[in-house]
Amino acid sequence: MTDLIVAGTLLTMDGDRTIWTDGAVYVTDGLIRLIGQRCDLVQMHPQARILGGPGCIVTPGFINSHQHLTGDRLIRSCIPDDIDSNEAIFDWVVPIHEAHSGDDDELSATLSLLEAVGNGITTTIEAGTVAHPERVAGAFQRVGVRGSVGAWGWDNGDSSLCGTTDEVMERQQMVLEAHASDGLVQGWVTLVGHDLSSDRLYVEAAELARMAGTRLTFHLSPSIDDGVAFLKRTGKRPVTHLADLGVLGPQTLIAHAVHLDDEELDLLIETETAVSYCPWAYLRLGQGVSSAGRHIEFLHQGGRLALGCDTENAGDAIDALRVGALAAGLARDTSMDPRSFGAHEALELLTIGGAEAIGMDDKIGSLEIGKAADLVVHDTTGVASTPTSVDPALQLLWAGDGRAVRDVVVDGVPIVVDYKSTTVDHTDLVAEANEAQRRLLSQAGLAPTPRWPVR
Numbered sequence: 001m002t003d004l005i006v007a008g009t010l011l012t013m014d015g016d017r018t019i020w021t022d023g024a025v026y027v028t029d030g031l032i033r034l035i036g037q038r039c040d041l042v043q044m045h046p047q048a049r050i051l052g053g054p055g056c057i058v059t060p061g062f063i064n065s066h067q068h069l070t071g072d073r074l075i076r077s078c079i080p081d082d083i084d085s086n087e088a089i090f091d092w093v094v095p096i097h098e099a100h101s102g103d104d105d106e107l108s109a110t111l112s113l114l115e116a117v118g119n120g121i122t123t124t125i126e127a128g129t130v131a132h133p134e135r136v137a138g139a140f141q142r143v144g145v146r147g148s149v150g151a152w153g154w155d156n157g158d159s160s161l162c163g164t165t166d167e168v169m170e171r172q173q174m175v176l177e178a179h180a181s182d183g184l185v186q187g188w189v190t191l192v193g194h195d196l197s198s199d200r201l202y203v204e205a206a207e208l209a210r211m212a213g214t215r216l217t218f219h220l221s222p223s224i225d226d227g228v229a230f231l232k233r234t235g236k237r238p239v240t241h242l243a244d245l246g247v248l249g250p251q252t253l254i255a256h257a258v259h260l261d262d263e264e265l266d267l268l269i270e271t272e273t274a275v276s277y278c279p280w281a282y283l284r285l286g287q288g289v290s291s292a293g294r295h296i297e298f299l300h301q302g303g304r305l306a307l308g309c310d311t312e313n314a315g316d317a318i319d320a321l322r323v324g325a326l327a328a329g330l331a332r333d334t335s336m337d338p339r340s341f342g343a344h345e346a347l348e349l350l351t352i353g354g355a356e357a358i359g360m361d362d363k364i365g366s367l368e369i370g371k372a373a374d375l376v377v378h379d380t381t382g383v384a385s386t387p388t389s390v391d392p393a394l395q396l397l398w399a400g401d402g403r404a405v406r407d408v409v410v411d412g413v414p415i416v417v418d419y420k421s422t423t424v425d426h427t428d429l430v431a432e433a434n435e436a437q438r439r440l441l442s443q444a445g446l447a448p449t450p451r452w453p454v455r
């Protein structure tokens with residue numbers, strides 16, 4: 001493996017949040033070995049390949065803590081946006097998932113991960129809706145990015161993807177066995193969640209994650225529906241019920257948790273349960289985050305929070321900086337307090353804070369010696385970045401998005417160079433993706449039509 005120097009204004013996200021204005025990171029064997037002034041490192045290692053340089057900002061790779069890699073991707077922007085979220089999920093997304101072959105899963109995940117890495121996301125937590133985990137793991141390897149994968153975990157529904165509790169647990173166990181190593185892809189226990197998992201499945205899944213030393217993730221309370229369903233079935237709010245079952249804890253990452261009462265908020269903090277916050281999805285689906293969301297309150301009380309992009313028909317773009325800016329804007333507007341949460345806090349959630357929430361902060365999330373070399377070079381020589389700011393966090397978060405991501409390194413390997421993936425050329429996948437979309441829609445009996453007349 002060749003050694004690398006990645007240079008620019010470094011946003012290290014270390015304990016002091018140190019910034020180097022003309023800094024560089026020296027990388028060998030996948031690890032960050034040195035951090036210092038660019039000229040010193042270049043002098044010490046004249047043979048190293050150099051990425052970035054003056055006019056660039058270098059950040060740790062971004063963390064996307066909730067992303068569906070299959071299903072939605074191949075019908076991106078086909079689901080109408082004037083239907084409710086249950087109709088979107090059960091009449092569109094689930095039938096498309098049911099029609100997916102293993103090839104579709106790999107194609108879909110490859111496209112999603114290529115888009116993600118092109119916007120600086122180097123670690124992706126799959127959300128728990130994968131029918132062919134090995135094919136999705138193959139996509140991670142092919143694109144060259146880090147993340148987690150699990151298998152469909154759903155024992156309380158009428159879809160062909162639903163299984164008995166034993167079948168679901170067996171699938172989860174198989175994924176953990178296949179990805180127990182310390183490679184790019186980790187096996188996680190993944191449930192669909194909501195009120196679509198039995199109590200037994202929740203309990204056994206949490207136990208499996210604890211025993212295997214890995215993580216559990218599932219969806220809960222993006223809208224008011226889970227609260228209504230849990231109250232009817234158990235007499236308790238969702239988080240309270242899961243706390244009583246012993247499902248919460250530091251190993252658990254709950255996606256959403258938008259609608260919480262005071263007791264639920266306290267329980268998440270007390271149990272150190274992490275939450276993935278995906279604001280685009282709640283806005284796109286009209287789920288009430290601007291009136292009910294308590295994520296920033298949760299964070300300020302010591303809650304473990306990360307950001308996620310969710311899925312293509314609930315936010316559409318897999319772009320960490322767009323999500324960060326939205327989270328910051330929502331926090332300030334809903335609290336009517338511009339000091340409550342801003343660019344710096346959002347960048348923390350996309351890097352070291354997000355890494356902590358997914359249990360990987362010993363390895364990724366900041367530019368520090370000994371950590372894995374997951375780095376992003378943002379080119380700030382373009383019109384949108386001229387003139388550059390003295391505060392790169394303000395510039396990246398409020399004025400930027402993934403379009404300035406020029407180079408990306410994961411585990412010491414340059415996988416995006418000069419805006420192009422070095423591992424997969426997406427243009428090779430265009431015909432295949434268009435054909436897959438046509439076939440999947442037809443198989444699922446869906447016929448999207450534009451709202452406006454087409455001539």
Ligand SMILES: [Zn+2]
Nearest residue numbers: 127219255310
């Ligand atoms: Zn989701």
